[in-house]
Amino acid sequence: MTKGKFYSVGTGPGDPKLLTVAALETIENADVIAVPDSGNGKNAVLEIVTEYVGEKNILYCPMAMTRDKEKLARCHEDSCKMLQAELDGGKNVAFLTLGDPSVYSTTMYVHNMLKEKGYSTKMIPGVTSFCAAAAALDLSLCEGGQALHILPASYGGTEEGLALDGNKVLMKSGKSILKVKKFANMENNEVYAVERCGMEGEKIHTSLDTIDETTGYFCVMIVKEKEQ
Structure with missing residues (x-):
């Protein structure tokens, strides 16, 4: 089975009107929507795209709000395994991040890990x-x-x-x-x-x-x- 593709998608700072056409198309075409989950209640990035996600499966990836390197490493590894399971099943995954994925974003940790493991990856820029x-x-x-x-x-x-x-x-x-x-x-x-x-x-x-x-x-x- 052909493996799926991983997309790091910038959703802009918060206003849904600042979503790019490329971001919307990627979200609409993805099989799975992944979001960072800090465990602190409302998910800011998911609120931006709620009306565009529809009935797609949402994958909540653990991303602790901490600077403890060991805890962060475990979160990134756990998230990477969750994403690999979807990609190995042939599903395209859009991982949503506030702003732009190239600027202090949570998604780039798993993006780079997946890239090193040989998965196909692509970044979709967003308004910073x-x-x-x-x-x-x-x-x-x-x-x-x-x-x-x-x-x-x-x-x-x-x-x-x-x-x-x-x-x-x-x-x-x-x-x-x-x-x-x-x-x-x-x-x-x-x-x-x-x-x-x-x-x-x-x-x-x-x-x-x-x-x-x-x-x-x-x-x-x-x-x-x-x-x-």
Whole structure:
């Protein structure tokens, strides 16, 4: 039997209107829809595509929200085995991920594992959260010769990253939001943020003043250099 194909599908930041035609076609043509499952209740990525999934089988792949390397490795291995079972049965699988699969996505761990095992894989790009956040704020991310740096804010190195020339996008701020806020509060920067961009409960921040410890995981900060 011919093995199925694995697709990592970017669903955009949260608004179903930002789903691409390619993403919709891949979802419609897939035999199985896979989603990351953190065990924390509602599945954000599944809510985006609910009306397009129909009666397809949903495969919930364990993806713990932790930095424990051993726990993560077990989750990735368990998810990979679940996906292999479907692929070996000749089924095409679409693994859905928020934003774009190439930017800090959960799907790429199993994508690369399956690719190394010889399975056919393909990435379907999606609108990134930081591009959607910039649009919500009605501002550009970079112009002319400006550099743009994408920083995983909760992983350390934020202060060093903010010292680089150019504009910065800070993703995965999470519980470190106040620390990030401290580093970003410099005279030569303008700081913006969007929480839950395109999702229910979206909040737009046009200054540091309204950003506090209640700011959630789905928050993108944009730090722009002031024009000299």
